Amino acid sequence: MLRNPVKRTLAALALIGLALPAVAQTTVSDAWARATVAHQQSSGAFMTLTASTDSKLISVASPVAKIVQVHQMTMDNDVMKMGEVDSVALPAGKAVTLDPNGYHVMLMQLNQQLKEGEQVPLTLVVEDAKGVKQTIEVKAPVRALNAEAMSGHQHMH
Amino acid sequence: MTDLLTRRQVVAGISLLGLGALAGCDPRSGGALDFKYGKDMSNKILGRSFKLKDTQGNVRTLSSFWGSMPMVFFGFTQCPAVCPTTLARAAQIKKLMGRDAGFLQVVFISLDPERDTPEVLDAYVKAFDPSFVALSGTLEETAAAAREFGVFYEKVPAGDTYTLSHTSTSYVFDSRGQLRLGLSHSLNAKECAEDLLTVMEVC
Numbered sequence: 288m289l290r291n292p293v294k295r296t297l298a299a300l301a302l303i304g305l306a307l308p309a310v311a312q313t314t315v316s317d318a319w320a321r322a323t324v325a326h327q328q329s330s331g332a333f334m335t336l337t338a339s340t341d342s343k344l345i346s347v348a349s350p351v352a353k354i355v356q357v358h359q360m361t362m363d364n365d366v367m368k369m370g371e372v373d374s375v376a377l378p379a380g381k382a383v384t385l386d387p388n389g390y391h392v393m394l395m396q397l398n399q400q401l402k403e404g405e406q407v408p409l410t411l412v413v414e415d416a417k418g419v420k421q422t423i424e425v426k427a428p429v430r431a432l433n434a435e436a437m438s439g440h441q442h443m444h
Numbered sequence: 445m446t447d448l449l450t451r452r453q454v455v456a457g458i459s460l461l462g463l464g465a466l467a468g469c470d471p472r473s474g475g476a477l478d479f480k481y482g483k484d485m486s487n488k489i490l491g492r493s494f495k496l497k498d499t500q501g502n503v504r505t506l507s508s509f510w511g512s513m514p515m516v517f518f519g520f521t522q523c524p525a526v527c528p529t530t531l532a533r534a535a536q537i538k539k540l541m542g543r544d545a546g547f548l549q550v551v552f553i554s555l556d557p558e559r560d561t562p563e564v565l566d567a568y569v570k571a572f573d574p575s576f577v578a579l580s581g582t583l584e585e586t587a588a589a590a591r592e593f594g595v596f597y598e599k600v601p602a603g604d605t606y607t608l609s610h611t612s613t614s615y616v617f618d619s620r621g622q623l624r625l626g627l628s629h630s631l632n633a634k635e636c637a638e639d640l641l642t643v644m645e646v647c
Contacts, residue, residue, distance in 0.1 A: 321528060324521070324567035328559060329607075331524025354603035360525045365628050367526040368609040369600050387525040395522070395605050432571040433532040 311340040311415035313377060318427035320407040321434060325400050332392035332409060332427050335384045338377035342415040345374045349409050353396035360389060377413065405429045479642055481635040482616075483626040490623050491516060491615060494589035496553065496579035499566035504579055506621050512549040513643060515627075516615045518595045520556035521568040526612045526629055527552075531572040534614070536633035537640065538573060544644060547619075553589060554580040555597045555610050616640060618647040 318334035329352070336344060347355050356371045375390050377383050385391050392409065394401075401407060411423040477484050491506060498504050506514070515534065519527035531552065538545040552569050554560040557580045560568075565578035581589065590597055597610035612629040614636075624643045627636050 321524065322571075324564060324571055326561070326564050327521050327568065328605075329522040329524065354605060356602055358524070358602075358607070362612070362629065365611055365613050366596050366609065367612040367629065369525075369607045370609075371602060387529050391524055393524055393602065393607065395602060395607075432528060432568070433535060434528075 311338065311342055311413075311417075311419060311421065313338040313342060313344075313411075313413045313421060313423060315411065315423055315425050318409065318425045319430045319434070320394065320401055320427045322403045322429050322432045323397065323401045324432065327400070328397055329393060329395040330397065330401055331387065332394060332407060333384075333386050334392075334425065334427065335382050336375075336377055336411075336413075337382045338379060338413065338415070340379045340415050342377045342379075342413050342421075343374040344377060344411060345414050345420075346412045347392050347409055349392075349394060349407060351398055351401065351407050352394035353398065354393075355409075356393045356395070357385075358391055358393045360387070360391065374414075401429045403429050403431050477624060477642060477646060479625055479639045481631050482628065482639040485615070485623045485626045488623055491589075491593045491617075492621075494553075494585075494592055496581040496585055496589060497562075499562040499578050499580075501562070504577070506617065509549050509551065509617070510621050511619055513547050513619055513640065514549045514551050514617045515640075516551045516553060516593070516617070517613075518553045518555050518590060518593070518597065518610055519612075520554055520608050520610075521560050521564055522556065522607065526610075528572075530612065530614060530629060531569065531576070533633050533636065534576070535573040537637045538575075540633055540637040541640065544641070547644060548640060550576040552576060552578045553586075554578065555586060555590065555595075555608055557581060557583060557586050616643055618643055620647055622647075 314337050316335045320332040321330045323330045347357060349355050357375055358369055359372045361368045406426040406428055409425040409427055413421045476486050495503060495505050517530055534550045538548060554565055560580055565580060569576035569578040595611040597608055599606045600609055614627040616625040618624050625639055
């Protein structure tokens with residue numbers, strides 16, 4: 288409800304190096320979604336979340352997919368396991384990464400092909416320890432299907 | 445079994461005479477190999493008799509890839525994490541292998557034939573590298589292929605659809621169709637490329 292004013296206030300406070308004392312606030316950075324090929328039904332979205340107070344990510348919605356869930360990928364003896372999680376804990380001040388190796392947003396039953404360079408709107412709902420909910424709008428740029436090769440431990444010189 | 449052995453003997457004969465001599469196959473190479481990062485699978489017999497179709501509808505078996513070094517990975521195109529990461533790594537491995545890259549044949553086997561049509565599969569793997577091959581079969585053929593490799597997979601319900609949990613190992617055969625190396629998802633492209641060169645040295 289106070290989305291934009293709060294965001295602006297936070298941005299202003301961040302500029303002068305102050306923390307927001309009373310209202311829990313979560314920032315999102317490096318959001319992206321993976322491109323799909325024609326008729327591919329699902330894809331993933333990734334980002335880094337940082338909450339100012341202990342909070343949790345409780346839901347994600349997007350107009351590009353009929354089903355949006357937060358999943359966790361775990362490795363068990365080289366078996367990749369997938370499963371929906373109820374929420375993702377966001378400890379105060381700690382950057383929590385949703386990436387292809389752990390938690391991620393699943394976009395299923397896509398309404399359209401996701402093409403490189405486009406943007407995927409995501410609506411995140413974060414709840415703080417007091418049960419106060421914050422809604423965050425994110426525009427995740429679509430990166431190439433093989434985006435992995437460009438970052439992280441795959442990077443080669 | 446007799447049939448399989450006969451075929452193996454024929455292949456061994458062929459490779460000794462022709463390809464073996466050309467590629468410099470080490471005749472002592474039946475034993476275990478030392479890999480720096482991956483798992484030696486030289487003593488395992490997996491994936492010998494799968495029969496699936498490529499995206500053009502041609503039947504492919506392991507013997508279709510003799511003379512190259514097939515790297516087989518099971519997955520599905522709606523996989524958000526492990527599959528694109530592994531295929532992107534495979535493309536990166538090819539770059540790192542330089543002149544030897546043509547020898548590596550990446551084979552992606554779909555565990556989700558209900559949704560992975562040949563069209564989607566073809567576009568999907570070629571988005572990573574135009575040389576990658578995708579195979580699929582009926583549900584029964586898929587189950588048989590997975591069983592042969594000891595690959596675990598299961599559907600996980602998600603809303604009114606599903607996703608899959610599955611084994612994320614890449615299986616590498618030498619040019620004579622002998623299983624050699626298992627590459628874990630956690631290895632990076634450089635580590636994989638080093639181990640693949642070890643397979644190439646043998647055969």
